[in-house]
Amino acid sequence: MTKKNKILVLILYLGLLLIFLFWLKFDTPCQFKKLFHIPCPACGMLRAFKLILQFKIIESFSYNILALPFFSILVLILMIDIIDLITNKDYLSKILNMITKHYLLIIILLLISFVINIYRNI
Numbered sequence: 646m647t648k649k650n651k652i653l654v655l656i657l658y659l660g661l662l663l664i665f666l667f668w669l670k671f672d673t674p675c676q677f678k679k680l681f682h683i684p685c686p687a688c689g690m691l692r693a694f695k696l697i698l699q700f701k702i703i704e705s706f707s708y709n710i711l712a713l714p715f716f717s718i719l720v721l722i723l724m725i726d727i728i729d730l731i732t733n734k735d736y737l738s739k740i741l742n743m744i745t746k747h748y749l750l751i752i753i754l755l756l757i758s759f760v761i762n763i764y765r766n767i
Contacts, residue, residue, distance in 0.1 A: 651730050651737070658723050669695055684762035686755040690715070708767065711758045718744075 668691055677685035693705040693712030705712050725737050744751070 648730070648733070651726060654737070655723075655726050655730065658719075658726065662723075665694070669698075684759075684767045686711070686759040686762065688762045689767045709758065710761060711754060714754075 673691070675685055675688050677683075678688060687709065689708030690712050693708035694716055696702070696705040696708065697713060697716050702713060722737065722740065725740055729735060729737050
């Protein structure tokens with residue numbers, strides 16, 4: 646990945662972080678749940694992220710079981726992108742390739758989360 650692309654990815658992450666921080670101020674309802682009347686795989690993720698940021702890790706699982714792994718991966722990718730920019734290495738591409746190779750596992754985890762969210766009616 647070129648340095649220009651790394652900077653664009655970093656800007657994208659920072660933009661998403663700003664959007665996320667904006668959403669933390671408000672309790673925005675899930676649009677999927679509003680439309681289909683069932684919880685989506687990501688229902689409760691924002692509330693769980695709030696709890697993770699408050700270091701209430703165990704409580705975050707009551708809102709969404711995938712919040713901690715997803716949050717950890719996002720933080721890891723952001724840190725790796727910053728390290729890549731500083732050291733001029735390309736670790737991020739390797740990490741993203743590894744994640745895309747395991748897309749089936751990610752889909753299965755999302756389906757499990759979907760079923761759990763429906764069962765718990767989050």
